[in-house]
Amino acid sequence: MSNEKKQIIIGNALPNIPWEEKQEGSKEILWRSRKNPIIPRDLIPSSNSIFNSAVVSFKGEFAGVFRCDDKRRFARLHSGRSKDGINWEIDNNPISFICNDPEIISISGYDPRVCWIDDRYYVTWCNYYHGPTIGVAYTYDFKKFYQIENAFLPYNRNGVLFPRKVDSKFAMLSRPSGPGHNTFGDIFYSESPDMCYWGRHRHVMGTTKGWQGTKIGAGPIPIETTEGWLLIYHGVLTSCNGFVYSAGAALLDIDKPWKVLYRTEPYILSPQKEYECVGDVPNVVFPCAALTDPETGRIAIYYGAADTVVCLAYTQVDELINFIKSNSEI
């Protein structure tokens, strides 16, 4: 009998995925990198802070789009490259989007996600157009970025594309809410034939209690698995001293991703380390990207901590899925 593990993640092999083994005896589902924070707030001369950022594999190495708030405290998107996914070189100048409609061009942007679909990398982010909405652009090389139409009307955040078409349509999760840091917000699903017109909006999931009682938002690009789409998301608790951002996970139906199969009642990561509890906005973990290696089942999750730095945590897909299924409340 073969003792090869069944592959659960569907996708391309990534043998050079950043990885550190879980410490012996640890019962954590997600374990943090011992190198955290992997990106300090002042990696580039212009930055006040670097956090909530997106990373993908690129030509055998890694590339990404980073949220760098500058010293005027304007949120900007910057391009970056890395040989190992841990040590990064980030452009000191923000991305200058190429866009044929000056009315929608993005100056300020935050919380990017990056998603490979078909032949290019798409970037989605919180763009400002009469309020926060979902900006969309694509790039082939992480040098030139072509901005296309905003996906939705304001107010919307946390636009997260699926890594392939679903039922022949592009698919996106998003989180409509209000103009500011509102105390509400559920995750919705939308589809598009052309990345311009979005519709067939479906409710995916809402807030519940505890760590996810105030608002929720999709995190990294959903991971396709034999058990459904694996979605890591953030949830917000309102404490007597402000918001607390944690992370949980869900499994969504492969063909109808607005159907939630399982969803963690407890969080899988919450702000506990000093770099997560102390910073420009205390008590925030905010995952925006995940790398996966189907052959080993390894998942490396990039998250912003305390709106100040970028961190890395790891998990194994079989352990995470077992945890989701055995700790689920929909």
Ligand code: BMA
């Ligand atoms: C959200 C976004 C995130 C941020 C979080 C905590 O509304 O602005 O970028 O990490 O608040 O401040």
